[in-house]
Amino acid sequence: MDSRTALIRSFTFLGGIYFFFHFIVPESALEVIGIKDAHPGISNGFIVIGAMAIGLGIINLVIGHGSHVVFKRRGWTFSAVLLVSLVSTLGVTTAQWIRNRAVSSELQRIYVIGEFSNRILSDASDVKNPKSFSPAGELPKLEFRVHALTKYVREVLGEVERASIEGHGDGSQESLTLREELHKNQILLAADLDRVETVSWENLSDSNKVLLERVSQHAGGYATAYSVIRRRDAEQGLIPQMYTVLYSGIFENLGAAMFALLGVYIAAAAFRAFRVRSMESTLMMVAALVVMLGQISFGKWIYEDMPALRQWLLEVPNSAVFRAIRFGAAVAGLMLAIRMWFSIESKTSSEGR
Amino acid sequence: MAQSELLSIILGGIGTIAIFSFLIKENYFYRIFEHMFIGVAAGIGPILVLRDFLWPQIVEPMLGYTITAYPDGTFSAEYQPLYFLYVFPMILGMLYYSMYSRKHAWLSKIAIGVSLGASGALAIRGFFAEVIPQIASSFKPILVWRDGGFQAVESVNNLLFVAILFLVLNYFFFTLGRTGSVQSRTASWGRPLLMVCFGAFFGSTVMARLALLVERVQFISRDWISAIINVTGGTF
Amino acid sequence: MRFSHRYVYLLMIAVVAIPIVFGFSTKPARMISAERMYSVVENVSIVEGDIALVWLDFGPNTIAENGAQAEVLLEHLFRRRIPVLLLSQYPLSEGLLKTIPRKVADKLNIEMPEQEWKYGESWINGGYKPGSGNYIQSLVASTDISTFLGRDVLGMPIEHYPAFAKITGVEKIKLVGEITGLTGVFDTIIQFFQKKGYRPTFVHGCTSITIPEAYIFLDSKQLHGLLEGIAGAAWYGELLQRSFPQSSHKNLLLTNTALGAAQIAIILLIVAGNVVSLYSWSKRRRD
Numbered sequence: 001m002d003s004r005t006a007l008i009r010s011f012t013f014l015g016g017i018y019f020f021f022h023f024i025v026p027e028s029a030l031e032v033i034g035i036k037d038a039h040p041g042i043s044n045g046f047i048v049i050g051a052m053a054i055g056l057g058i059i060n061l062v063i064g065h066g067s068h069v070v071f072k073r074r075g076w077t078f079s080a081v082l083l084v085s086l087v088s089t090l091g092v093t094t095a096q097w098i099r100n101r102a103v104s105s106e107l108q109r110i111y112v113i114g115e116f117s118n119r120i121l122s123d124a125s126d127v128k129n130p131k132s133f134s135p136a137g138e139l140p141k142l143e144f145r146v147h148a149l150t151k152y153v154r155e156v157l158g159e160v161e162r163a164s165i166e167g168h169g170d171g172s173q174e175s176l177t178l179r180e181e182l183h184k185n186q187i188l189l190a191a192d193l194d195r196v197e198t199v200s201w202e203n204l205s206d207s208n209k210v211l212l213e214r215v216s217q218h219a220g221g222y223a224t225a226y227s228v229i230r231r232r233d234a235e236q237g238l239i240p241q242m243y244t245v246l247y248s249g250i251f252e253n254l255g256a257a258m259f260a261l262l263g264v265y266i267a268a269a270a271f272r273a274f275r276v277r278s279m280e281s282t283l284m285m286v287a288a289l290v291v292m293l294g295q296i297s298f299g300k301w302i303y304e305d306m307p308a309l310r311q312w313l314l315e316v317p318n319s320a321v322f323r324a325i326r327f328g329a330a331v332a333g334l335m336l337a338i339r340m341w342f343s344i345e346s347k348t349s350s351e352g353r
Numbered sequence: 354m355a356q357s358e359l360l361s362i363i364l365g366g367i368g369t370i371a372i373f374s375f376l377i378k379e380n381y382f383y384r385i386f387e388h389m390f391i392g393v394a395a396g397i398g399p400i401l402v403l404r405d406f407l408w409p410q411i412v413e414p415m416l417g418y419t420i421t422a423y424p425d426g427t428f429s430a431e432y433q434p435l436y437f438l439y440v441f442p443m444i445l446g447m448l449y450y451s452m453y454s455r456k457h458a459w460l461s462k463i464a465i466g467v468s469l470g471a472s473g474a475l476a477i478r479g480f481f482a483e484v485i486p487q488i489a490s491s492f493k494p495i496l497v498w499r500d501g502g503f504q505a506v507e508s509v510n511n512l513l514f515v516a517i518l519f520l521v522l523n524y525f526f527f528t529l530g531r532t533g534s535v536q537s538r539t540a541s542w543g544r545p546l547l548m549v550c551f552g553a554f555f556g557s558t559v560m561a562r563l564a565l566l567v568e569r570v571q572f573i574s575r576d577w578i579s580a581i582i583n584v585t586g587g588t589f
Numbered sequence: 590m591r592f593s594h595r596y597v598y599l600l601m602i603a604v605v606a607i608p609i610v611f612g613f614s615t616k617p618a619r620m621i622s623a624e625r626m627y628s629v630v631e632n633v634s635i636v637e638g639d640i641a642l643v644w645l646d647f648g649p650n651t652i653a654e655n656g657a658q659a660e661v662l663l664e665h666l667f668r669r670r671i672p673v674l675l676l677s678q679y680p681l682s683e684g685l686l687k688t689i690p691r692k693v694a695d696k697l698n699i700e701m702p703e704q705e706w707k708y709g710e711s712w713i714n715g716g717y718k719p720g721s722g723n724y725i726q727s728l729v730a731s732t733d734i735s736t737f738l739g740r741d742v743l744g745m746p747i748e749h750y751p752a753f754a755k756i757t758g759v760e761k762i763k764l765v766g767e768i769t770g771l772t773g774v775f776d777t778i779i780q781f782f783q784k785k786g787y788r789p790t791f792v793h794g795c796t797s798i799t800i801p802e803a804y805i806f807l808d809s810k811q812l813h814g815l816l817e818g819i820a821g822a823a824w825y826g827e828l829l830q831r832s833f834p835q836s837s838h839k840n841l842l843l844t845n846t847a848l849g850a851a852q853i854a855i856i857l858l859i860v861a862g863n864v865v866s867l868y869s870w871s872k873r874r875r876d
Contacts, residue, residue, distance in 0.1 A: 052446025085392025263566025287552025
């Protein structure tokens with residue numbers, strides 16, 4: 001075995017050893033060595049390896065069909081259509097993603113109000129184990145935190161008001177109701193801030209707790225109303241409409257049509273190929289008839305208990321036969337898995353040539 | 354109805370007719386839409402891997418973007434440097450692209466190997482998780498007594514189930530048979546039983562295939578025609 | 590005997606089109622496994638913070654069956670006010686993750702204008718998750734699924750949605766639904782969506798092709814409810830209408846009736862094929 005082959009086989013074996021040990025080692029032992037909590041992260045690491053291959057398909061299609069177009073080989077127009085659809089889909093899906101991310105970042109600025117209020121509350125209630133992290137080591141004083149909160153909320157409210165004046169929404173009744181909801185929560189939040197600014201924040205008294213809880217609650221209502229308005233706006237643009245045309249118009253309909261061809265092919269096959277010539281084919285035919293008639297409305301017109309007969313056929317003889325088939329397939333699958341893990345399944349994938 | 358929805362239906366209808374034209378014979382119209390379908394289908398997956406997995410579950414935690422910065426200079430959580438270890442599987446995954454270099458193509462087998470090894474070991478776990486309950490439920494009571502009485506129908510069904518299971522398993526034991534043994538003499542009994550199962554399969558397959566045809570006919574005869582009438586203002 | 594198969598194609602399209610064009614529908618056949626599934630979903634009990642996880646792992650190739658199944662299952666869960674987290678192991682279901690729950694919510698919002706079903710409360714879309722079994726076992730092992738998932742497809746942190754903010758472990762998932770025509774994808778749920786002391790209440794909507802296979806999991810109680818193709822969805826719709834009389838599934842009944850007519854046509858084609866074959870055989874013998 002050359003060194004490259006040895007390296008590939010070692011990596012293949014090491015790739016599997018983690019999951020094998022995770023399977024056989026008791027959970028309590030995994031907890032002691034700290035693997036239990038880290039397991040989702042480690043598993044994701046393995047998925048990342050496969051996920052990095054996302055570009056392979058695109059590169060192959062571009063190389064294959066691109067050369068058809070460049071050298072104007074036979075059928076190059078079809079390749080050009082494929083490449084244009086591929087690039088359009090990649091472009092529109094990416095643009096849609098970036099757009100949604102931009103809206104989410106904008107919304108997160110509002111959601112932070114509620115989250116931060118709750119954090120101030122929980123950190124002040126449990127001073128020894130605060131959830132927030134401060135690079136300075138110690139968390140700022142309560143008074144400073146509340147002041148930072150009020151300043152931030154006023155900033156955000158101003159931003160949203162300006163954006164609101166610039167005109168979001170499609171003018172529908174639903175949109176107007178949402179604006180009313182946003183306005184109502186804005187007034188409530190502003191009133192909360194006025195009260196927050198008038199009381200002392202030396203300590204977290206019960207009345208102060210209630211005040212912060214109110215800020216959090218109204219900020220939540222405000223954020224929800226604003227997010228619905230912004231999401232509706234985001235759905236109206238050109239990019240989402242292009243996405244609808246590409247996915248619902250082209251992909252869904254053409255995919256469904258491609259597979260619907262099988263519906264007529266199976267009819268032709270039923271006429272041309274299903275011959276009752278032996279005892280075994282008769283059995284097959286009878287079972288097929290029972291299943292077909294048992295699942296349609298008209299089956300009952302032929303025999304009242306046809307659905308029950310179909311159910312029995314599937315539950316008893318079919319399940320028993322299928323389980324036997326499945327046992328065979330599962331054992332074969334297990335052997336294949338072991339052979340893959342130990343690099344004895346296929347030489348082409350484990351030899352360093 | 355939004356304009357994009359209307360356009361989708363009209364385009365979808367034209368595409369469906371183009372694909373169905375293959376039933377007459379392969380033609381230019383069909384091939385154009387066939388390639389369009391492949392192009393769109395190939396373009397969806399890669400962005401989704403980035404958008405729904407690599408970005409939110411790997412890159413963002415690695416760069417600390419999942420941590421919220423509060424207005425007072427504090428943060429929702431402390432950054433976990435361990436997330437930076439994701440760089441290693443990323444580098445390993447990048448080896449896939451070495452397959453485009455004749456000299457370094459063998460390196461891509463390392464990435465393939467790790468994925469194969471992990472899948473193999475996981476499949477071992479999956480085997481036990483799936484098969485053990487199957488084995489357990491195959492041991493059915495042949496005489497069922499419940500609610501103070503003998504359940505004749507259930508008993509007969511259980512007996513049939515177990516008998517069929519063993520007969521079909523016996524049919525697949527190609528290595529054990531010796532001419533004249535009970536096993537070899539009863540092996541052929543599994544065949545007609547398999548035919549019953551395949552018949553059930555055929556019956557079910559017919560329903561699945563026809564459902565696709567029904568859906569398309571429904572789309573053309575209802576949605577598409579309505580959209581055309583809508584666009585032409587009823588003059589169609 | 591020379592015979593163009595194009596006549597058969599035309600016949601099939603005509604048979605399917607007649608009930609659809611004339612709006613002729615019949616009551617669906619009773620599907621016992623769909624009844625079991627209905628009762629499983631009806632009896633799922635949740636407290637605040639619990640959710641249902643539904644995997645929509647199908648694309649346009651099986652939308653005819655899986656689409657209808659997803660609609661009836663989501664309708665039932667929405668009516669019961671069980672928050673639904675939608676995920677997919679199949680990238681080509683991307684658009685359907687968005688359109689199907691929206692369609693169901695719109696239907697319910699029109700039916701009951703005094704109530705509201707909306708994104709973020711009734712459901713969220715976690716999108717496509719690669720990695721198959723590896724991802725599922727990783728999700729199951731996570732002690733904070735809301736954080737583990739990160740963001741929804743809109744780019745919002747899952748923790749921002751109150752109904753989905755505290756999925757502290759897989760135990761919070763009271764029902765797992767898998768709507769797919771792909772047996773490999775279904776197998777990964779059977780194999781990996783479990784851990785010591787936890788096995789989900791699991792329901793499955795399958796295409797008709799995989800019905801015979803799915804029955805063995807019903808028998809072993811690894812699966813608790815099954816929707817069998819359009820027929821299963823149609824019967825589930827019928828059950829929904831019995832409990833909620835306003836719930837209408839006219840289109841589904843129409844599809845099911847057209848499907849029934851097409852199956853009768855197939856049976857007649859098999860019989861005709863055999864008669865023709867027998868006739869040709871006897872003619873050859875006579876000659």
